[in-house]
Amino acid sequence: MDCCLNPxxxxxxxxxxxxxxMMDIPVSSDVVVIGAGxxxxxxxxxxxxxxxxALLLEREKVIGEPVHCTGVVSTECFERYELPEELxxxxxxxxxxxxxxxxxxxxxxxxTQAYVLDRVELDQELxxxxxxxxxxxxxxxxxxxxxxxxxxxxxxxxxxxxxxxIQSKIAVVATGYGSPLSRKLGLSQFDSYVSGSQAIVxxxxxxxxxxxxxxxxxxxxxGWIVPWRENKALVGLLTREHTVSYMxxxxxxxxxxxxxxxxxxxxxxxxxxxxxxxxxxxxGILAVGDIVSQAKPTSGGGIHYGMMAADLAxxxxxxxxxxxxxSAQALMPYQEQWHAVLEHELNQGVKLRELIEQLPDIxxxxxxxxxxxxxxxxxxxSSTFDWHSSSLTxxxxxxxxxxxxxxxx
Numbered sequence: 001m002d003c004c005l006n007p008x009x010x011x012x013x014x015x016x017x018x019x020x021x022m023m024d025i026p027v028s029s030d031v032v033v034i035g036a037g038x039x040x041x042x043x044x045x046x047x048x049x050x051x052x053x054a055l056l057l058e059r060e061k062v063i064g065e066p067v068h069c070t071g072v073v074s075t076e077c078f079e080r081y082e083l084p085e086e087l088x089x090x091x092x093x094x095x096x097x098x099x100x101x102x103x104x105x106x107x108x109x110x111x112t113q114a115y116v117l118d119r120v121e122l123d124q125e126l127x128x129x130x131x132x133x134x135x136x137x138x139x140x141x142x143x144x145x146x147x148x149x150x151x152x153x154x155x156x157x158x159x160x161x162x163x164x165x166i167q168s169k170i171a172v173v174a175t176g177y178g179s180p181l182s183r184k185l186g187l188s189q190f191d192s193y194v195s196g197s198q199a200i201v202x203x204x205x206x207x208x209x210x211x212x213x214x215x216x217x218x219x220x221x222x223g224w225i226v227p228w229r230e231n232k233a234l235v236g237l238l239t240r241e242h243t244v245s246y247m248x249x250x251x252x253x254x255x256x257x258x259x260x261x262x263x264x265x266x267x268x269x270x271x272x273x274x275x276x277x278x279x280x281x282x283x284g285i286l287a288v289g290d291i292v293s294q295a296k297p298t299s300g301g302g303i304h305y306g307m308m309a310a311d312l313a314x315x316x317x318x319x320x321x322x323x324x325x326x327s328a329q330a331l332m333p334y335q336e337q338w339h340a341v342l343e344h345e346l347n348q349g350v351k352l353r354e355l356i357e358q359l360p361d362i363x364x365x366x367x368x369x370x371x372x373x374x375x376x377x378x379x380x381x382s383s384t385f386d387w388h389s390s391s392l393t394x395x396x397x398x399x400x401x402x403x404x405x406x407x408x409x
Contacts, residue, residue, distance in 0.1 A: 025138060025164050029055045031317060032155050032168040034143050034181065036063055036127050039289030039306030040174030042081075045130035046314035052321060055166065056130055057141040057157065059175075063127045064120035067267050068176070069301065070198065070226050070234050071119030077304035078115055087125065090116035090227050092209055099368035100214025100361040116226060116234075122303075146171050146181055148284040151326070170317050170326050173287045174306075177273050187287045192274040192350070194220075195243040196300050198236030199251065202261030206233045213364055216253075218246045220357030225254065235260060236267075238300045240357075243269050272300045275350050276343055281331040288313050294342060297349030309338045 033044040036058035044056040060066070072092070073083075092115065094108035131137055138159075145156040153171035157164050173181055203225070212223035221239030228234050235254060239246055247269075254260045273293040280292040288294065294309045295302030316334035320326050359367070 026053075026055065026136070026166065028167045029053045029136075030168065030321060031055070031170050031172060032057060032153065032166055033172040033174060034146065034155070035059075035174035035176065035179075035289070036130075036137070036139075037123060037174060037176060037289060037306070038126055038303050039294070039310045040172065041123070041126035041130045042307045042310035043172050043174065043288055043314050043317075044135045045126070045133045046311060047317060048130065048134040050314070050318050052318070054130075054135045055168070056127070056135050056137045057143055057155075058127075058137070058139045059142055061140050062120075063139070064123035067119045067198075068270050069119060069196070069303070070224070070236065071117040071122060071303075072114050072226065072301065073117060073122075073303050074114050075112055077307070080304075081307060083117070083122070084125065087117040087121055088115045089118055089229060092116065095209040095211055097368070097371075098210060098212050099365050100216065101365060103365070103368060104210075105368065105371050106208075116228065143175075143181065146173065146185065146285060148282065151284075153284045153326075169284070169321060170331075171285045172313065172317070173285060173291060174289045174310075176270070176290045177293075178271055179291065182287070182291050185282060185285060185287075187277065187280065187282075187291060193271050194238050194240060194274055194297070194300060194353075195269055195271050196236060196238045197243050197247040197269045198234055198267045199247070199263050200228065200265040201233055201235050201251070201254075201263055202231060203227075203233035203259065204231050204261075206259070212237075212250070213368075214361050216246070216249060218242060220353055221246060223250045225259070232264065233260060238272075272302075274353065276339065276346055280335045280338070281328050283328045284326045284331075286313055286317070286331050286334055293346065294338065297346060297353050305342055308341060309334075312337045312341070 030052040031044075031047050032055045033040045033047075034057050036044075036056050040056065044054045047054045071089075077083075091112045093110065093112045094106055096104050096106050098104050127137060140159055141157050142159070143155060143157040145154075147154045152167045152169065155166040155168065155171060157166065173179070173185065173187065175181055206225060206227045208227065210225045212225075217223050217237050218239030218241065221237055223237035224235070226234040226236075235251060237243070237247055237250055251260070251263065272290060272295050274297045275293060277292045280287050288309045289306040290302050294305040296305070313334050316331055316337070319333070320330045323330065
């Protein structure tokens with residue numbers, strides 16, 4: 001079989017091709033993209049499809065590993081980027097919201113709202129697309145430094161013990177938050193963070209997404225259990241601090257309840273910045289994805305936002321290459337455009353998170369019971385998957401108002 005005919009098999013040829021080219025890494029390129037997650041792969045694919053020479057550098061050996069998130073994407077994202085149906089593990093049109101005491105209320109829509117995708121295969125699909133568009137991919141590439149010198153982006157990297165120096169007209173940093181590069185470049189100047197953790201567990205009879213709330217998950221934290229493959233589920237949480245301890249407590253609680261069995265795999269904990277970054281471009285260098293908080297403050301999900309930003313970044317980069325101007329000022333349209341698209345949702349998400357973090361369990365219980373109020377549950381179920389912060393804030397504020405009125409009666 002010609003693997004190039006089927007995107008599900010092309011990764012094997014990618015790996016072989018990477019090995020063949022290891023001794024022939026180019027010393028220069030139009031653009032170098034660092035990080036082969038969804039945002040980085042999409043940026044590289046778009047630039048290559050425009051005819052530019054694009055290198056995609058990835059630190060890990062296997063594309064998509066280690067996994068960082070549930071792989072849940074909205075139908076809007078799935079359709080916008082024409083993702084293959086083979087990636088779908090589950091369809092989501094409802095979820096169960098549990099109060100701190102365990103009381104459950106189902107929030108349901110008639111139509112599918114989101115899909116649970118195989119996260120590794122999603123990353124591989126997007127990288128495959130990039131390579132088919134002409135991107136040169138190099139894995140196991142440890143990028144040690146990126147700087148702007150003499151009108152060029154200077155990328156210092158190594159594979160094993162062998163060091164390489166690559167020059168490019170523009171560099172794109174898509175490493176995710178926590179990379180030393182982001183700190184060196186001054187692109188991780190945030191005052192607020194959340195942290196997420198997740199595990200694959202044995203689980204029978206889990207057919208619906210469940211969301212857990214309460215102080216047992218940390219300040220403003222929430223947990224989840226998501227049906228995954230047959231007899232398996234994803235269990236995780238997002239919270240402010242002490243993530244590992246809260247994660248262990250959640251796992252133990254679900255095991256004691258007989259809801260889940262043994263842990264099959266634990267993903268490493270990752271931090272996610274919350275809010276709008278002070279900057280996402282400097283001379284010759286711009287950043288996309290989690291590294292500049294292109295992720296929901298409420299859930300930490302960033303696949304769709306990162307890919308939307310990648311489209312904006314690639315357009316700005318193309319304009320800069322045409323003009324021959326790679327200054328921060330020339331790259332600023334990208335920052336302005338992604339702020340115009342995402343800033344309101346991100347700010348509303350921060351506001352919602354701050355509201356939730358102020359609530360003690362007894363109030364969360366009361367608000368949970370008030371979901372039976374006409375309109376509140378309907379408003380909650382009508383919010384869209386990727387653009388939900390405003391409507392959820394309205395629900396919370398409405399419930400808070402009703403709770404105070406009941407308390408005064």
